[in-house]
Amino acid sequence: MRRPGARCLAAGAALGALMAVASGLGAFYAAAVWGWLPANADAKPPALEKWIANKALDAVILREAPTKPNPLQLDDRNLIDGIHLYAANCAVCHGASDGRPSPIARGLYQKAPQLARYGVEDDEDGDVYWKVAHGIRMTGMPSFSGSLRDRQLWQIVLFLKNMESLPPAAQKAWEAVPSAAPRSVARRGNSTSSKEKHS
Numbered sequence: 001m002r003r004p005g006a007r008c009l010a011a012g013a014a015l016g017a018l019m020a021v022a023s024g025l026g027a028f029y030a031a032a033v034w035g036w037l038p039a040n041a042d043a044k045p046p047a048l049e050k051w052i053a054n055k056a057l058d059a060v061i062l063r064e065a066p067t068k069p070n071p072l073q074l075d076d077r078n079l080i081d082g083i084h085l086y087a088a089n090c091a092v093c094h095g096a097s098d099g100r101p102s103p104i105a106r107g108l109y110q111k112a113p114q115l116a117r118y119g120v121e122d123d124e125d126g127d128v129y130w131k132v133a134h135g136i137r138m139t140g141m142p143s144f145s146g147s148l149r150d151r152q153l154w155q156i157v158l159f160l161k162n163m164e165s166l167p168p169a170a171q172k173a174w175e176a177v178p179s180a181a182p183r184s185v186a187r188r189g190n191s192t193s194s195k196e197k198h199s
């Protein structure tokens with residue numbers, strides 16, 4: 001049987017831990033209701049927030065993303081359909097072939113990558129599919145599983161994965177997508193679709 005002193009010590013430690021958690025939650029609540037928690041979008045995400053958000057995203061994708069390759073055939077029809085879907089649903093945040101951001105893209109907290117410059121060609125098909133289907137919580141990246149059919153999601157993935165090496169007809173359709181940047185900005189500089197991968 002345990003000695004009464006040891007039991008007392010264990011109870012004290014448990015109570016101490018409980019009080020620490022309660023005061024942590026209390027401080028968090030107070031910070032929220034007194035306006036000390038940053039709620040603005042015009043800020044740079046702190047490194048710790050980025051680290052934990054990326055860790056969580058990578059872990060969920062590893063667990064949930066389909067591992068099969070794109071079921072669609074790589075042909076002009078699927079690529080061009082993917083480009084039209086991208087123009088209608090994504091270009092406002094991820095830009096057109098000139099890689100220049102719209103005011104919406106500039107103002108998001110978690111910046112939307114301009115995919116003509118920072119593409120996802122090297123990512124797995126299933127990972128890109130998961131992000132487009134489910135979105136990315138607490139960023140501006142919406143989920144499209146409720147608004148696009150599965151085939152359409154894979155057509156977009158096909159386009160994104162092949163954006164750098166499109167056959168001529170698809171390349172023409174891609175370059176015809178209007179720039180997302182305001183006119184004055186879009187006209188400045190040449191319209192390049194050259195890419196620099198970010199790390």
Ligand code: HEC
Nearest residue numbers: 089090093108110111112120131132136139140141142156
């Ligand atoms: C309202 C803005 C918005 C729209 C519309 C939007 N996205 Fe996003 N998207 C974002 C943001 C913001 C991120 C960055 C999230 C982060 O930092 O984790 C993102 C991230 C992504 C990523 C991950 C990029 C990477 O480097 O891993 C992909 C892929 C993507 N979006 C594809 C799409 C596609 C395809 C569409 C259209 C079907 C779309 N997005 C529509 C805002 C948007």
